[in-house]
Amino acid sequence: MPVYNMEIPGNDAALISAQRAGLVACSHCGRVYPPGTESCGRCGSGLDPDGRKSLQGVWAWLAAGILVYLPANIYPMLRTNTLLDSSESTIVGGAIELFHHGAYAVAAIVFVASILIPIGKFLAIGYLAMSLGRRSRMSVHHRHMLFEVVEFIGRWSMIDVFVVAILSALVHLGSVANVNPGIAAVSFALSVAFTMLSAQSLDPRLIWDADEEDR
Amino acid sequence: MTTELPADFAGKPLIACPTCDTLHVEPSVPTNHAACCRRCGRVLAAPRENAVRNVLALAVTSTILMTGAVFFPFIELQAAGLHNRASVLDAAMAFSQGIMAPLAIAVAFLIILIPTARLVAIIYTLLPLVQKRQPYRFAAHAFRLAERLRPWSMAEIFVLGVAVALVKVAGLATVSLGPAFWAFAVLVVVNVLQDNTMCRYTIWKSLETTRR
Ligand SMILES: [Zn+2]
Ligand SMILES: [Zn+2]
Numbered sequence: 001m002p003v004y005n006m007e008i009p010g011n012d013a014a015l016i017s018a019q020r021a022g023l024v025a026c027s028h029c030g031r032v033y034p035p036g037t038e039s040c041g042r043c044g045s046g047l048d049p050d051g052r053k054s055l056q057g058v059w060a061w062l063a064a065g066i067l068v069y070l071p072a073n074i075y076p077m078l079r080t081n082t083l084l085d086s087s088e089s090t091i092v093g094g095a096i097e098l099f100h101h102g103a104y105a106v107a108a109i110v111f112v113a114s115i116l117i118p119i120g121k122f123l124a125i126g127y128l129a130m131s132l133g134r135r136s137r138m139s140v141h142h143r144h145m146l147f148e149v150v151e152f153i154g155r156w157s158m159i160d161v162f163v164v165a166i167l168s169a170l171v172h173l174g175s176v177a178n179v180n181p182g183i184a185a186v187s188f189a190l191s192v193a194f195t196m197l198s199a200q201s202l203d204p205r206l207i208w209d210a211d212e213e214d215r
Numbered sequence: 216m217t218t219e220l221p222a223d224f225a226g227k228p229l230i231a232c233p234t235c236d237t238l239h240v241e242p243s244v245p246t247n248h249a250a251c252c253r254r255c256g257r258v259l260a261a262p263r264e265n266a267v268r269n270v271l272a273l274a275v276t277s278t279i280l281m282t283g284a285v286f287f288p289f290i291e292l293q294a295a296g297l298h299n300r301a302s303v304l305d306a307a308m309a310f311s312q313g314i315m316a317p318l319a320i321a322v323a324f325l326i327i328l329i330p331t332a333r334l335v336a337i338i339y340t341l342l343p344l345v346q347k348r349q350p351y352r353f354a355a356h357a358f359r360l361a362e363r364l365r366p367w368s369m370a371e372i373f374v375l376g377v378a379v380a381l382v383k384v385a386g387l388a389t390v391s392l393g394p395a396f397w398a399f400a401v402l403v404v405v406n407v408l409q410d411n412t413m414c415r416y417t418i419w420k421s422l423e424t425t426r427r
Contacts, residue, residue, distance in 0.1 A: 001247060001248065001249045001261065002247070002248050002249070003248065003249055003250075003251065004242060004244045004245065004248040004249065004250040004260075006239045006240075006242055006250050006251065006252070006253055006259065007239065007240040007242070008237075008238060008239050008240065008253060009229060009238055009239075009240055015237050015238075015253055015254050016237070016238055017231070017235070017236040017237055017238065018229075018231035018236050018237075018238050019236055021238060023229070023231070023238075025230075025231030025233075025236060026231075026233075027233050028233065028359065028362070028419075029230075029233075029415070029416065029419040030230040030231055030232065030233050030259065030416070031228065031230055032228065032229040032230055032231050032238065041423075042419050042420070042422075042423045043355055043358075043359060043419050043422075044355045044356065044359065045359065082387075098382070098383070101386065103382050103383075106379055106382040106383070109375075109379060110379065141255070144234070144235075144255060151366070154366075155366055155367075155369060155372060156372055156375075158325065158369055158372050159372050159375055159376045159379065160376075161318075161322065162306070162322070162326070162369075162372060162373045162376030162377075163376045163379045163380050163383070164309075165306045165307065165309045165310065165322055165376075166290070166301070166306045166309075166376060166377060166380040167380050167383060167384065168309035168310070169301040169305040169306040169308070169309040170290055170292050170299060170300075170301045170305075170306075170380070170384065171292065171299070171384060171387070171388075172299055173292070173294055173295070173297040173299060173388070174297055176294060176295050176297055177294065177387055177388075181309060181310055181315060181318075183314075183315070185310070185315070185318060186310075186314075186315055186317075186318050189318055189321060189322075193321075196366060196367075200366070204233075204234045204235070205233075205234070205235060205236040207235075208234070208235035208236060208237075208254070208255065209236075211235070211254070
């Protein structure tokens with residue numbers, strides 16, 4: 001697709017942010033208003049008077065997400081009853097079991113979605129929130145890329161909850177085999193939701209403020 | 216240090232990149248061109264030819280597929296002469312017993328209700344635009360809702376979940392996929408197409424100019 005050249009106000013060399021120009025911008029549609037405007041005339045979103053959301057929400061949701069992630073790993077995700085025995089499996093246990101059955105690809109999906117991604121997200125959001133407005137070893141462009149990855153990938157952790165739902169709905173074979181959901185499914189689902197909310201509360205414009213300081 | 220700038224520049228309003236806040240003069244982008252932020256590279260506007268009409272068509276298709284996907288069985292299982300089938304609704308209701316009931320509601324929202332609500336909101340917003348009429352009341356609210364719900368619409372994740380579940384029970388029983396699974400899989404592809412065709416900036420602008 002051909003590229004349309006965006007025009008910037010003022011002299012062509014200096015990019016300038018709405019905040020530095022003393023204006024407030026709508027974070028939904030981008031329309032810019034004089035300071036003090038309360039809501040966007042184009043899309044109707046409320047405008048934050050400071051032009052930036054605060055970090056309180058990010059930390060609060062992140063703490064909640066980490067807190068409920070712990071029981072998700074301790075309690076069973078699935079309870080399986082077959083003719084011969086009954087067993088309970090945790091998140092890690094489920095992945096290991098798949099691995100022993102030789103289903104390496106699926107074991108890898110489960111391991112990545114329910115262990116690597118959640119922990120990686122906690123670390124990434126914490127790092128981004130702490131490095132805001134500062135120079136850091138990671139450039140602003142890379143930090144923003146990290147943020148996009150967190151936002152994009154975060155939702156996929158919910159796959160484990162859906163697998164539990166599908167198995168519990170499907171495997172009801174009288175006395176032969178039965179699968180029931182375990183309580184960890186609830187705390188895992190909450191953890192994914194809280195972490196998504198934490199990432200959504202992080203205003204990406206705060207990340208780019210550090211770039212402005214360099215000029 | 217602040218640099219004084221008026222909210223409109225040489226008579227043209229300004230827009231700021233929602234990602235990095237960099238000011239640009241409001242563009243009038245020709246169709247099939249992409250306008251990107253000068254600092255961070257985010258696509259600010261990428262109008263396509265007949266995009267609104269195409270997005271509307273895709274949304275209607277999705278709604279039909281969704282209806283089919285919810286009620287027909289999507290997976291069937293056979294073992295030791297026993298037989299069981301489950302619909303998408305059954306999967307959501309798997310948690311409905313005991314203290315996990317709120318999770319049943321949440322799952323129903325994530326895989327059925329939110330995707331459907333988004334489709335309805337998009338159709339509501341775009342239908343008058345395609346017919347070149349005034350937008351319906353609260354069209355901006357509806358479109359904003361559709362945008363806000365986007366990360367919470369998880370049909371595609373559910374489809375991958377079905378694949379994982381299949382492997383998990385493969386040793387235990389014979390599993391076959393029902394018509395609803397394929398409807399759901401097509402729905403996911405249609406949704407991706409729809410999200411890629413839709414230029415939010417163009418829709419906001421046309422909502423604004425046709426209003427009043
Ligand atoms: Zn707006
Ligand atoms: Zn930008």
